[in-house]
Amino acid sequence: MKMTKTMWWTIGGVGIAGLGVGAYFFIKRRKKSKEISFSTISNSGKPVKVIRGGSATPVEEPNWKNPFDMNYIKDVKKWLGRKRIKELSTSTASKYALELKRAKGRFNDDEEAVENVFKRLQDKTQVASLSKAFYFNHKKDMWQYLRGFLSDSEMKKLVHDPVRRLPNYRLLT
Numbered sequence: 001m002k003m004t005k006t007m008w009w010t011i012g013g014v015g016i017a018g019l020g021v022g023a024y025f026f027i028k029r030r031k032k033s034k035e036i037s038f039s040t041i042s043n044s045g046k047p048v049k050v051i052r053g054g055s056a057t058p059v060e061e062p063n064w065k066n067p068f069d070m071n072y073i074k075d076v077k078k079w080l081g082r083k084r085i086k087e088l089s090t091s092t093a094s095k096y097a098l099e100l101k102r103a104k105g106r107f108n109d110d111e112e113a114v115e116n117v118f119k120r121l122q123d124k125t126q127v128a129s130l131s132k133a134f135y136f137n138h139k140k141d142m143w144q145y146l147r148g149f150l151s152d153s154e155m156k157k158l159v160h161d162p163v164r165r166l167p168n169y170r171l172l173t
Contacts, residue, residue: 097142
């Protein structure tokens with residue numbers, strides 16, 4: 001059987017239509033299955049957010065050394081994605097903030113109260129909660145307030161060292 005021009009055009013048209021339908025379903029399937037996951041593997045060694053389908057964006061890591069920043073908790077939550085962390089309740093944070101506020105005396109400061117507050121905190125997100133509560137209740141930055149009446153050695157012993165030993169966050173189990 002000899003192939004005519006009409007047969008060649010028909011075969012070519014059906015082939016192109018088949019490729020078009022295949023491409024449509026391939027693209028539709030890729031859009032549907034995009035999921036976000038976190039991976040610590042990248043060329044630079046920095047964490048990236050990987051979207052199934054080939055694209056990846058770098059994830060901003062929280063500043064682990066500055067838990068006195070009120071936004072520390074928000075940064076940690078963004079870093080962890082869907083995982084939930086244990087947080088200090090607002091009432092407890094306000095109670096601790098009041099204890100710190102009362103620790104500054106006119107003639108004699110109560111360093112023991114400062115030490116007790118920072119010993120009770122269990123992770124750096126709680127330090128951030130305390131800092132936030134202190135700011136909203138007393139309209140002052142907790143760090144600056146403590147620096148106002150504690151010496152450098154007292155700050156190191158009562159605040160820096162206990163906070164430095166704390167884990168960055170704790171996950172809910």
